[in-house]
Amino acid sequence: MTKIRCLFVVLTLLACLVSTAQRKSLQAISVTENITVDGILDEEIWKTAPIGSDFVMFAPDNGKLVDETKKTNVQVVYNDDAVYIAATMYDNEPQKILKEVTQRDLFGTSEHFGVFINGYNDGQQDFRFFVSAANVQMDCVFTDQQGEDYTWDAIWESNVKITDFGWVAELKIPYAWLRFSEYPVQTWGINFYREFRRDRQQYTWNFIDAKIANESMQSGYLEGIQYIEPPTRLFFIPYSSFYYEDTARGAEQKFKIGMDIKYGISDAFTLDAILVPDFGQTRFDNVILNLGPFEQQFNENRPFFTEGTELFNKGNLLYTRRIGGTPSTYPVTGDNETVTEYPSAINLINAVKVSGRTKKGLGIGVLNAITERTSAVVLDTVSGIRRKVEVEPMANYNVLVVDQRFNQNSSVSLVNTNVTRGGSYRDANVSAAVFDLNTKKNTYNASGNFKYSYINELGNNPDYDGFSAALSLGETSGKFRYRVAGSYVSKDYDNNDLGINFLTNYHTLEAYGSYRILNPTKRFNTFTFYTEWYSEFQNTTGRMQQGTLNMYVNSTSRKNHYFGYGVNIRPFKTYDFYESLTEGRFVELPENYRGWVYFSSNYNYKFALDIQPALTLTSEKDRLNFEFFISPRYRVSNRVMLIYSYDYLYNKNNRGRIAFDGDDIIFARRDRDTHTHTIESKFAINNRMTVNLLARYYWSYAKNLAYEELQPNGKLAPSDYNQYLNVNFNSWNVDLSYSWWFAPGSQLSFLYRNNALSDKRNLGYIDKNLGDNFTDLFRGDLNNVFSVSIRYFLDYNNVKGWF
Structure with missing residues (x-):
């Protein structure tokens, strides 16, 4: 036997x-x-x-x-x-x-x-x-x-x-x-x-x-x-939309009609074009109270800019929210003048992209978009005369990518992004070479890039250029994996006209290692341990901007519950060169230590729970951050799902630049509370017809406890600055939508949207009552939008039979 x-x-x-x-x-x-x-x-x-x-x-x-x-x-x-x-x-x-x-x-x-x-x-x-x-x-x-x-x-x-x-x-x-x-x-x-x-x-x-x-x-x-032949790939998606918007400024109705076109130029390449774009039913942005030196980065929700963008993401040079985003300039006002109307977005006239890959692995992508001339309105408060001021000319946005794959697992790419604006406005061009190389057995990887930017100011400001480079080497297979990497970014590297980049004038060194199980054990279905050291130094002074040791674990139990936990340790003082918004000035940051735990129960159960607490302590004993996230979900049936999420963030004695007082840079020592409530629900009538609800209430306030002046050595000293600069920010959004895919590729959708925003600054007192804040939000400029949209998919191969 x-x-x-x-x-x-x-x-x-x-x-x-x-x-x-x-x-x-x-x-x-x-x-x-x-x-x-x-x-x-x-x-x-x-x-x-x-x-x-x-x-x-x-x-x-x-x-x-x-x-x-x-x-x-x-x-x-x-x-x-x-x-x-x-x-x-x-x-x-x-x-x-x-x-x-x-x-x-x-x-x-x-x-x-x-x-x-x-x-x-x-x-x-x-x-x-x-x-x-x-x-x-x-x-x-x-x-x-x-x-x-x-x-x-x-x-x-x-x-x-x-x-x-x-x-x-x-x-x-x-x-x-x-x-x-x-x-x-x-x-x-x-x-x-x-x-x-x-x-x-x-x-x-x-x-x-x-x-x-x-x-x-x-x-x-x-x-x-x-003996099969690729068919003619020509598709038309005509659409029509109706919008009714009711705000404090009055009611407005709009009707739109347009078309999307998809055409297979060859068996490898496809052309996508939108004529008279309509993005009115895209998901709302999760706006936050942003008190930092950098802009908030938003997700892209417009289908044209999310579909089939694998090629265009090479080199990470493209942030499509720049296309049709906020204007690049602000009106210069004279005495007794104020800006009464400033556009939050620029209308997109049309957009085209061509992308594909040949049988020999050559990928080519071209994206082009044109936005319209946009103006703001300036009011003379004495004479009452209004005048329009151009804040953005007609502009052309262009992306070109050439990507060659070889050995079935490696690629080399050339990328160029260009923004050309009419008139005396800045133009921008960024080029990059990107490579991703793997050994034949996919055991080792070498990847990196070189990027060069050139900005043409076309005015009194001088033109400038800059570059960045990065290299990474690592083992990518087996239970143990590792990577070492480094990068360098020059002071004048700037890809922000069509990309997004927050930091310049630094170099980095980092090392990463991981261990994972490939088969279940008695306790775990999956288990992975990661550790990483990341260091970042300012080029001019050599001071450390970041120096962090990260260690964390991701695992699933035998019952398929997910557990994650880790620590982030910054054992050295570091220096922030961006918060002051002044070249050459920096603020010293204390050592800090962050720990977190994450649990997500098996979603197969009708009731499931996600929860994550985190705590950050610093060498300054009166300064800490506490984060808490919880999200219960309940699957009522195969057709009905309810999800609630609550995210809380408390910053005690947070420091941040708040004002300039002559040549002095004023920081505030402040307490910040942020509460985010989100409700999602789904009712699926069938697999082609759904009703969805998404609601978000965001409340964040900053109460200034004391003011401090930034010293040349990066430390903060007490200041007699005494302005009331507390902030109370509330935001509400709700989308209730019905969607019916009534034919292949064809959709009828209804959307009711309700949103409001209250941004109160320079306050001497903050009302910390949740009910009062929520109620007060709806006393302001509440927007109500109802829209209906119908899109119909037409395949040329079927349409030609009609005639």
Whole structure:
């Protein structure tokens, strides 16, 4: 019996080695009969199509073969228009299959099936299509450098059926949404994915070794597709929108009509254009009380600037909120003049982008946008005369990226961004060379960049230029991984016309190391320990701006609860050269020590909880920060979800620049309290129709306790400055939306938006009562917006048949 057991173990290990070392192959066969995508595999072709099986676990027990009770069989057939995938998925407890209904691209608490397709079979880029057991679709573009980009949306069909043995998924993916060569005989890279959500287990058909960073290179092969031609990829998305806005200034109605166009220039390149842009239904910005020296950075919510931007993010030179953002100048006013109207944004006239990649790995991206001339209004308070002052001319924003991939896992890129403004306004140009190199086995990585900026002021100010450079070397595979890196940024490096950059005139040195388990232990499904030393020095003086040792752990328990904890230690005094807003002046910062803990319970449970407390202490005993975040969530049913979040931040004896008094730089020693309440709820009528609520109340105040004067040595000394400069800031936003995907790629949406903002400064007294602040907010300028928008997707290949 012992010998038999030993033989069985040996054979099992050999089976694992064979299954995980080789790239599998699946044969696709041509079909002429009509296939109805209904989740019922009753067509004759499914009885004879070859089957792919023997899935291998990706996480948490990397490399483990699938249990027979959870086996998955996949089949692929094709015709002149599309590729069809059928997945028969077994489950010994089908009544427990999780199937939460969510919006598109949200996985939620559901079982999932996915297919990863690389038409060039070059290990560089996958088009990934997922469907849940509730028939909710998710799709993305995946690269190892950028990960999964779910802003990309394709138009494809799917259907699922829950059965007495598990569930079935059927997919139809038109060729128009894939990229492949024009060879008569095709070999694609392909992998299939299945997630057992209730066990938090992920399986793939072709084994993906977690010790190797590159996932795309570990796909299998799809063979047998022959003599197909890429269709004409021309899509029109006309839209019309109506807005009714009611504010303290009165009511206003607006009607918009426009169109988005997508055109496949070739099998590799796509043109996207928006005519008469409409972003009125994008998510609101989470505005905060910003008392620091830098602007607040906002997320990009406009679909045109989020979809398919993998190429344009090379080098991190693009911050698309600059396009259509606030004006670059402010009116110069004379005696008795004040600015009464200053635009918060600049209208976008149109935008175009062309992007794609050839079969030899050459990626090219071009983005161009034009914004309109914008003016502010200045009032003479004595004469009552108003005049318009141009604060932004017509401007052209342009991005060019050329990216060459090679060896299936490396790339070299050239990037250029340019802003050209009409008239006597500054123009800006930034160029960069970027590289990301990996060894053949994806064991070691070398990456870095060199960037050069040139600013043409076109006025009395002189032109200037600057540069930055960075280099990183590291090991990227196995249980132990490490990285060492350094960078240098010159004083006059400036990419802020089309990018965003807060710091200049410094250099850095850093080292990073990590350890992770690749298979579960008795206590953990996953466990990773990170440690990093980061140091930053000002170029001119050599003083340390940052010197931090970070250590933290991320882990999941055997019951799939997440635990994270760590410490951030700054054991030296450092120097801030930016808070004073004065060149050559700095403020000394004390040593500090921060610790935090994060817990997130398994979202499979109806009730789940996220919680994170954090505490920061400094060498100045009267100075500390306390943070507390808690977010309970309750899944009422597969269709209804409620999430509440509360984020609290208390800064005791925070120091910050507050004013200039002649040549003196005045700092305040202040207490800050910040409360953020957020409510999210979802009601999914079905997988195409949802009602969503998002509400956020933000309240932050700063009470100045004493004023101090910045000394030449960076220390702060008591000051007799006695102005009342307390701040009380309140912000409220609520979005109630209804969305119906009534046809493929076509959407009808209604949105009610209510928002208000109160920013009170120079106060002698702050009301710290929550109810009073919340009530007072609605006595101000409350905005109410109702809008309805309809977008219809038209495929040229279908439209031409109408005529």
